[in-house]
Amino acid sequence: MSAAPPPQSIVVLDVEGVLTPEIWIALADEYDIAALRRTTKDEPDYQLLMQGRIDVLSEHGITIDRIQKVIEGLEPLEGAKTFLDALRAETQVLLLSDTFEQFISPLMAQLGHPTILCHRLEIDVDGRIIAFRPRVLDQKRRAVEAFQAMNYRVFAAGDSFNDLAMIDAAESGFLFRAPASIAADRSDLEAFVDYDDLLGALRTARAELGIY
Amino acid sequence: MSAAPPPQSIVVLDVEGVLTPEIWIALADEYDIAALRRTTKDEPDYQLLMQGRIDVLSEHGITIDRIQKVIEGLEPLEGAKTFLDALRAETQVLLLSDTFEQFISPLMAQLGHPTILCHRLEIDVDGRIIAFRPRVLDQKRRAVEAFQAMNYRVFAAGDSFNDLAMIDAAESGFLFRAPASIAADRSDLEAFVDYDDLLGALRTARAELGIY
Numbered sequence: 094m095s096a097a098p099p100p101q102s103i104v105v106l107d108v109e110g111v112l113t114p115e116i117w118i119a120l121a122d123e124y125d126i127a128a129l130r131r132t133t134k135d136e137p138d139y140q141l142l143m144q145g146r147i148d149v150l151s152e153h154g155i156t157i158d159r160i161q162k163v164i165e166g167l168e169p170l171e172g173a174k175t176f177l178d179a180l181r182a183e184t185q186v187l188l189l190s191d192t193f194e195q196f197i198s199p200l201m202a203q204l205g206h207p208t209i210l211c212h213r214l215e216i217d218v219d220g221r222i223i224a225f226r227p228r229v230l231d232q233k234r235r236a237v238e239a240f241q242a243m244n245y246r247v248f249a250a251g252d253s254f255n256d257l258a259m260i261d262a263a264e265s266g267f268l269f270r271a272p273a274s275i276a277a278d279r280s281d282l283e284a285f286v287d288y289d290d291l292l293g294a295l296r297t298a299r300a301e302l303g304i305y
Numbered sequence: 306m307s308a309a310p311p312p313q314s315i316v317v318l319d320v321e322g323v324l325t326p327e328i329w330i331a332l333a334d335e336y337d338i339a340a341l342r343r344t345t346k347d348e349p350d351y352q353l354l355m356q357g358r359i360d361v362l363s364e365h366g367i368t369i370d371r372i373q374k375v376i377e378g379l380e381p382l383e384g385a386k387t388f389l390d391a392l393r394a395e396t397q398v399l400l401l402s403d404t405f406e407q408f409i410s411p412l413m414a415q416l417g418h419p420t421i422l423c424h425r426l427e428i429d430v431d432g433r434i435i436a437f438r439p440r441v442l443d444q445k446r447r448a449v450e451a452f453q454a455m456n457y458r459v460f461a462a463g464d465s466f467n468d469l470a471m472i473d474a475a476e477s478g479f480l481f482r483a484p485a486s487i488a489a490d491r492s493d494l495e496a497f498v499d500y501d502d503l504l505g506a507l508r509t510a511r512a513e514l515g516i517y
Contacts, residue, residue: 098438099425101406181418182410194313198394206393208420210455213311226310228456239451243422244440 100246102304104180104295105237105259107251108190108209110134111269112173113200116164116192117146123163124155134272137254139191143225156220157195165199174204176288181207184299187240189233191255193225210236233259248298250291265298267291312458314516316392316507317449317471319463320402320421322346323481324385325412328376328404329358335375336365346484349466351403355437368432369407377411386416388500393419396511399452401445403467405437422448445471460510462503477510479503 109115109132121129128149136142150160180186188209190197195214201207210232215224229235237247237259249256249263252271260266260282268276268284269291276284285291299305321327321344333341340361348354362372392398400421402409407426413419422444427436441447449459449471461468461475464483472478472494480488480496481503488496497503511517 096438098440099427101425101440178418182414185420185422186418187420202394205417206390206398206419208397208399210397210457213313215311226308228310228313232455235455239455243444243447243451245422 098244100302100304101185101244102299102302103185103187103240103245103247105187105189105233105240105247105249105263106177107233107253107256107259107269108188108197108200108211109192110252111170111250112177112188112204113169113197114167116167116196119167120155120160120163124153126153133191133253133255134275139255140225140227147222147225150222157214157216157222158220160196161199164196167200169200169203172288176292177204177207179292180295181205183296184304185245187236189236189259191227191232231258234262237262246299246302246304248295250285250295264302267294310456312514312516313397313456314511314514315397315399315452315457315459317399317401317445317452317459317461317475318389319445319465319468319471319481320400320409320412320423321404322464323382323462324389324400324416325381325409326379328379328408331379332367332372332375336367338365345403345465345467346487351467352437352439359434359437362434369426369428369434370432372408373411376408379412381412381415384500388504389416389419391504392507393417395508396516397457399448401448401471403439403444443470446474449474458511458514458516460507462497462507476514479506 115132117129117132126149129146133139186207188207190209190211192211193214194211197211201209212228214222217223240247247263249260249266250269251260252269268282270286271284283294327344329341329344338361343354345351398419400419402421402423404423405426406423409423413421424440426434429435452459459475461472461478462481463472464481480494482498483496495506
């Protein structure tokens with residue numbers, strides 16, 4: 094008998110680019126607005142990125158109901174649900190995303206409603222997005238640390254600048270479909286493109302800590 | 306524009322007695338062992354309750370594979386999945402249970418793999434349960450406080466002694482199918498029997514804090 098309880102694991106995953114398309118790219122395509130094409134992969138300062146997006150939407154008079162209609166036409170990435178289902182059958186999973194509750198809900202429904210922590214946009218009665226204020230700063234890292242404080246071993250995967258703090262805070266973390274620049278910058282991290290490889294790496298990482 | 310971000314909610318639910326049958330009662334029935342019939346509704350000291358259960362299983366030579374076979378024959382309570390699906394479509398949900406990963410997995414599969422925080426039993430190579438050590442003490446209350454620290458408004462429902470700290474820590478909390486003694490003791494808490502009533506109360510509680 095050991096003094097410590099058996100280790101338990103939770104896997105935290107980024108969403109856009111990892112399980113679903115990048116929503117802002119889909120909006121850029123739909124409305125043919127190049128300025129909406131910038132993501133966290135291009136601009137590490139999320140507050141700056143979001144203020145720019147809100148300004149562009151405002152200039153073009155694009156309201157939340159029009160945005161939601163576009164998002165309702167999106168589907169998770171090919172193979173994402175199979176991967177997520179397999180992972181959820183063997184450990185606990187939590188999605189950590191800097192998206193918004195008003196955006197992501199139709200895609201979460203298609204993925205079987207995994208629990209997701211994200212933000213919420215301030216929207217006026219006419220459906221105009223008027224502000225982005227993060228629920229908390231550095232929410233992905235804070236979530237990892239909160240679960241570690243509850244004695245979970247945390248494993249992470251993401252594709253962008255805003256995932257690095259979460260990956261670094263976790264027991265093990267991986268890049269998944271990250272742009273070449275981030276993968277080069279962080280060559281210390283294993284980087285995967287196929288879901289099966291990521292699933293295998295997450296299994297190995299858990300097994301190395303004695304979690305079965 | 307307000308200075309604070311729009312409020313966001315997460316609902317935390319107990320599992321056994323709320324969404325699924327009491328597993329230990331099912332084991333007591335299967336093996337006709339009256340001593341296994343005690344639950345957290347009878348014995349508030351969980352460590353004491355669990356040590357008693359482990360001793361009884363050991364005396365009867367009941368191993369984890371035999372227990373898992375019984376659990377695989379169980380189903381969620383009638384209406385539980387419909388309730389949970391409705392709740393997951395409108396807010397984030399996290400299950401907080403003092404059960405064990407080795408027990409609850411088949412029932413979670415039937416409920417569509419909601420995220421659940423629970424414990425893990427220490428089991429030897431022959432499948433004998435040898436110890437229970439909690440992942441953390443007072444895990445339900447700690448989870449509520451962790452989510453509040455991440456700027457979530459937390460709403461809770463449970464049926465037992467071990468749910469009261471979680472319910473009291475939450476913004477609002479309810480009893481669901483609680484024994485008469487607990488409901489009488491805590492007449493300050495609204496108590497429900499029907500899922501629709503609980504769903505309605507959770508909606509009202511969120512709306513009262515401006516969460517839609």
